Amino acid sequence: MTIVLVGLNHRTASVELREKMALTPYGVGVALDQLRDHVQEGMILSTCNRLEIYALVEGVDAALSELDAFMADLHDMSKDQMQPHLYHKRGQDAIRHLMRVAAGLDSMILGEPQILGQVTQAFGEAQASSLTGPILSNLAARAIHAGKRARAETEISRYTTSVSHAGAILALDHVHAESPNILIMGAGEMARLAAKSLAHRDGINLACLNRTLSRAQSLAQELDAITMDWHQLEEGLVWADAVICATGAPHTVIHADIVQRSQAQRADRPLAFVDIAVPRDVEVAVEDIPGVLRFDIDDLNSIVDSNTAHRESAIPQVEAILEEENSIYYEWYHSRAVTPVIKDLRRWAVDVAQMEVDQALNKLGDVDDHTTEVVNRLAHRLVNKLLHKPTVRLRGQAAESNGHCYAQAVSDLFGLDASSTQPGVQTDQHDHHVREWVQASAQNGNGHYEE
Known part of the structure; x- marks a missing residue:
């Protein structure tokens, strides 16, 4: 029996492919049920920047080929289309990779905090589907512990910005009003983190808009912001200087026609969209409208350059922690x-x-x-x-x-x-x-x- 990994991430796949491959929570459950026919134990980690399958298998080469086909079938792609974007790891390399992911070393933004919760959620979903046994359960627990140690004992998550924080900074960098109006679309964790990173700044006016009004009201109350209902979207686009989009919708929610109408009412004020959702919330065509800027998640790397040195200085300490945790796991694995x-x-x-x-x-x-x-x-x-x-x-x-x-x-x-x-x-x-x-x-x- 060998632990293997098949995956794609922001380094191997474009945002277009990643948003096509992204799984909803329901989709993860369905995929786990299908995965049990191919592996002894399994876990699926699906985020906006990665889709990875960790599995315990017999016959590594055959299993990896089978998992390639499984990944392709998830979204009706051919195996040949999918393979150039996939990476494969086995044994110690797969174990080390999961620990690096949990510690934030493999993230688009080094040390970002959300990934640890996402690994924990992926483990919980696999457990709920009865697809984890002692091998992957122990590995996931050890990786989660390693991620917690990395953040508590080093500065890997200090001096950093998450994707949400980076999106907020990017929005501010492209507004010129003295007291800018920022519209937050969505009420999930990504939207909340972006809004919270702005709420403490003086002179910023925040509004929260979500398809479910009660969730927008809850977030607005937390941030001392105003609330907008979904039918007020066009009104919100007229009001805003920048829009941070993080709805979690499975399709585009802001189209060029509504942006065109709102721009006609804005007296030549520029409007910046920062789309941190995967799949993307904003139609690409809006960037062709005069006075409108559109950024998506692939544009965020430039925001964090100033903090990269601080984070990178913590990498050796984090890697030492991961080596300790890896040794503990590997000793347990072989002691069986x-x-x-x-x-x-x-x-x-x-x-x-x-x-x-x-x-x-x-x-x-x-x-x-x-x-x-x-x-x-x-x-x-x-x-x-x-x-x-x-x-x-x-x-x-x-x-x-x-x-x-x-x-x-x-x-x-x-x-x-x-x-x-x-x-x-x-x-x-x-x-x-x-x-x-x-x-x-x-x-x-x-x-x-x-x-």
């Missing part, structure tokens, strides 16, 4: 090869110790509780001390990818695959007896258990 034999070896040792304790106590005759406890504790300590070094070395060999060979050797040497009730094989009754012995031997005279 030796965990069963370690458990069997401990059962075998406990069984042997218990039999010897029983024989010794029988030979001693009528012994008091204190003597019984001392003998049990002695046996317990001997088991722990004798097994400690072999256990550590078995896990170490597992981390070096030698776990299976060493696990098999230990199993053969100690006869751990025996099928009798001799030491190494347990019945339910015997298991209960061993648990009682372990508890008793771990308890000291004050009624407390050893750490």
